[in-house]
Amino acid sequence: xxxxxxxxxxxxxxxxxxxxxxxxxxxxxxxxxxxxxxxxxxxxxxxxxxxxxxxxxxxxxxxxxxxxxxxxxxxxxxxxxxxxxxxxxxxxxxxxxxxxxxxxxxxxxxxxxxxxxxxxxxxxxxxxxxxxxxxxxxxxxxxxxxxxxxx
Amino acid sequence: xxxxxxxxxxxxxxxxxxxxxxxxxxxxxxxxxxxxxxxxxxxxxxxxxxxxxxxxxxxxxxxxxxxxxxxxxxxxxxxxxxxxxxxxxxxxxxxxxxxxxxxxxxxxxxxxxxxxxxxxxxxxxxxxxxxxxxxxxxxxxxxxxxxxxxxxxxxxxxxxxxxxxxxxxxxxxxxxxxxxxxxxxxxxxxxxxxxxxxxxxxxxxxxxxxxxxxxxxxxxxxxxxxxxxxxxxxxxxxxxxxxxxxxxxxxxxxxxxxxxxxxxxxxxxxxxx
Amino acid sequence: xxxxxxxxxxxxxxxxxxxxxxxxxxxxxxxxxxxxxxxxxxxxxxxxxxxxxxxxxxxxxxxxxxxxxxxxxxxxxxxxxxxxxxxxxxxxxxxxxxxxxxxxxxxxxxxxxxxxxxxxxxxxxxxxxxxxxxxxxxxxxxxxxxxxxxxxxxxxxxxxxxxxxxxxxxxxxxxxxxxxxxxxxxxxxxxxxxxxxxxxxxxxxxxxxxxxxxxxxxxxxxxxxxxxxxxxxxxxxxxxxxxxxxxxxxxxxxxxxx
Numbered sequence: 001x002x003x004x005x006x007x008x009x010x011x012x013x014x015x016x017x018x019x020x021x022x023x024x025x026x027x028x029x030x031x032x033x034x035x036x037x038x039x040x041x042x043x044x045x046x047x048x049x050x051x052x053x054x055x056x057x058x059x060x061x062x063x064x065x066x067x068x069x070x071x072x073x074x075x076x077x078x079x080x081x082x083x084x085x086x087x088x089x090x091x092x093x094x095x096x097x098x099x100x101x102x103x104x105x106x107x108x109x110x111x112x113x114x115x116x117x118x119x120x121x122x123x124x125x126x127x128x129x130x131x132x133x134x135x136x137x138x139x140x141x142x143x144x145x146x147x148x149x150x151x
Numbered sequence: 152x153x154x155x156x157x158x159x160x161x162x163x164x165x166x167x168x169x170x171x172x173x174x175x176x177x178x179x180x181x182x183x184x185x186x187x188x189x190x191x192x193x194x195x196x197x198x199x200x201x202x203x204x205x206x207x208x209x210x211x212x213x214x215x216x217x218x219x220x221x222x223x224x225x226x227x228x229x230x231x232x233x234x235x236x237x238x239x240x241x242x243x244x245x246x247x248x249x250x251x252x253x254x255x256x257x258x259x260x261x262x263x264x265x266x267x268x269x270x271x272x273x274x275x276x277x278x279x280x281x282x283x284x285x286x287x288x289x290x291x292x293x294x295x296x297x298x299x300x301x302x303x304x305x306x307x308x309x310x311x312x313x314x315x316x317x318x319x320x321x322x323x324x325x326x327x328x329x330x331x332x333x334x335x336x337x338x339x340x341x342x343x344x345x346x347x348x349x350x351x352x353x354x355x356x357x358x359x360x361x362x363x364x365x366x367x368x369x370x371x372x373x374x375x376x377x378x379x380x381x382x383x384x385x386x387x388x389x390x391x392x393x394x395x396x397x398x399x400x401x402x403x404x405x406x407x408x409x410x411x412x413x414x415x416x417x418x419x420x421x422x423x424x
Numbered sequence: 425x426x427x428x429x430x431x432x433x434x435x436x437x438x439x440x441x442x443x444x445x446x447x448x449x450x451x452x453x454x455x456x457x458x459x460x461x462x463x464x465x466x467x468x469x470x471x472x473x474x475x476x477x478x479x480x481x482x483x484x485x486x487x488x489x490x491x492x493x494x495x496x497x498x499x500x501x502x503x504x505x506x507x508x509x510x511x512x513x514x515x516x517x518x519x520x521x522x523x524x525x526x527x528x529x530x531x532x533x534x535x536x537x538x539x540x541x542x543x544x545x546x547x548x549x550x551x552x553x554x555x556x557x558x559x560x561x562x563x564x565x566x567x568x569x570x571x572x573x574x575x576x577x578x579x580x581x582x583x584x585x586x587x588x589x590x591x592x593x594x595x596x597x598x599x600x601x602x603x604x605x606x607x608x609x610x611x612x613x614x615x616x617x618x619x620x621x622x623x624x625x626x627x628x629x630x631x632x633x634x635x636x637x638x639x640x641x642x643x644x645x646x647x648x649x650x651x652x653x654x655x656x657x658x659x660x661x662x663x664x665x666x667x668x669x670x671x672x673x674x675x676x677x678x679x680x681x682x
Contacts, residue, residue, distance in 0.1 A: 010471045012476070013471065013475045013577075016580070016584055017579070018583075020580070020583035021622075024622050237557055242557045244553065250551055262558045265560045266560075310558075
């Protein structure tokens with residue numbers, strides 16, 4: 001009888017532990033988000049990506065429409081190429097939209113914001129966004145400010 | 152010395168040398184344990200009696216000499232062979248050493264469960280019979296903490312004979328017991344030995360009890376064998392070490408005073424307080 | 425001078441010997457794994473003793489630590505105007521560091537000390553010796569089930585700790601202070617990765633469980649068989665295990681998180 005209680009207790013304990021691990025994996029981490037593969041790929045080239053990281057969000061009008069998949073240095077032009085994966089349902093982004101790197105909040109991480117253009121043609125898988133705006137680098141800003149005030 | 156030598160040798164130590172912590176416990180000792188007999192090993196405290204049992208059981212290894220049990224050289228045995236041999240030996244530690252989290256029944260059943268796969272009903276019969284042999288069948292549901300010292304030792308005896316060993320060793324079985332319990336234990340040791348056809352080794356310093364049941368006695372002191380023989384021959388001996396031990400004299404070959412410098416010199420050295 | 429050097433040399437040698445003995449012991453225990461698998465009853469009993477009976481202290485500690493993290497985190501982040509990152513902060517602190525380390529320390533104190541005391545007492549009352557003479561290897565019968573129970577229980581306890589801690593942080597920040605629950609979870613999910621954070625946390629907790637179980641069992645097994653010896657071994661076991669966990673934590677953190 002006592003033995004049965006012990007076994008039930010241990011069973012509950014192990015179940016609770018495994019459930020906690022599951023919760024951590026699914027709810028706490030971004031595992032649900034990791035379901036890649038759905039969506040189409042779009043690239044953009046930047047002079048400076050600042051502290052933009054992989055998995056950073058891609059937004060338009062403040063709405064999350066995709067993620068940064070990869071960031072590489074283009075050896076020919078010495079600029080950064082950012083590969084983005086946009087969710088399937090946002091398939092009517094004008095071809096002449098611009099991409100800029102913004103910072104969320106004061107401490108926040110950087111993300112790519114898309115500004116819609118006017119063309120009727122929309123971006124397809126493999127297209128490149130031509131017009132881009134690099135991340136604001138604090139040192140340059142300070143440098144500009146200092147040179148301006150000197151005049 | 153008239154030797155009472157019935158039965159073949161079951162176990163023997165020859166030229167045994169054992170040191171511990173810089174102190175020599177055994178300095179070349181020869182002893183033979185004969186089948187079917189109760190062999191007593193006696194001597195003052197610290198003469199290495201318990202160490203001998205551990206050497207026989209393979210828990211300790213000698214620095215020199217041989218330890219042979221049932222034809223096998225114990226220190227040379229590998230783990231598996233040693234464990235096989237131990238299944239044929241039983242040992243009763245001074246404290247009984249019952250498993251405190253198991254009941255009396257479960258304590259006796261322990262070796263049977265570990266080494267055999269007897270069905271539960273058969274196991275229960277076997278355990279109850281062993282408990283019956285020591286007179287504690289009715290106590291089978293008690294926990295060790297509820298037992299008196301004497302009862303605990305009897306349960307430990309039942310546990311030691313659970314697998315029907317060939318050799319049974321007792322480490323100070325009578326130490327600290329009241330006269331009735333002592334009588335019970337003395338009786339049990341002799342009866343079990345004879346009815347089960349065991350060979351027993353009793354390590355003790357309780358003179359009268361041990362001599363009452365022993366077939367052969369070895370007397371140890373200072374790492375050496377001081378005397379051996381039947382209880383009668385020892386009682387008749389005039390050897391000073393034997394007499395001091397058997398007659399319980401406070402001073403003799405084993406001195407009363409721990410070695411110390413001269414008293415007058417010791418006191419004088421202190422100076423005026 | 426020579427005397428001091430000789431003493432140091434002797435101490436060092438003794439320390440090395442003890443370390444070697446401990447390593448050989450754990451090697452023998454690990455080799456006994458198949459034997460333990462064949463007798464799940466022993467393992468289950470030990471899981472109950474070290475796992476289930478640690479749950480209360482783990483749950484309560486996790487709740488309070490999570491709540492404090494939430495509170496402190498909120499006040500600190502408010503200065504930067506970044507309070508929507510509080511969920512991230514609580515989760516990362518717990519999953520990466522506090523979960524594994526605090527769980528291991530609590531485990532060493534509660535379950536580890538009882539392991540040392542139990543084994544030490546069995547040694548002092550010659551129960552282990554008589555078991556040996558009954559041809560039952562005490563390392564397989566007594567030590568191995570307890571070791572593997574620790575190894576299994578600690579990661580599970582750590583996972584529970586982290587989840588309850590995050591819950592505590594949620595209760596305080598969203599429930600009491602009024603931080604928006606949406607960004608609490610979404611920022612957290614953005615920041616916490618399964619490979620770098622959760623998996624590393626699990627690896628850490630398994631390593632800590634191994635260490636805590638090993639050290640406390642070894643201390644009990646090698647205790648001086650007197651009442652003061654067992655008491656010394658128990659306190660030493662908890663202290664050594666705790667320090668070892670903290671040291672290993674630094675090592676693993678340096679290796680895992682760049």
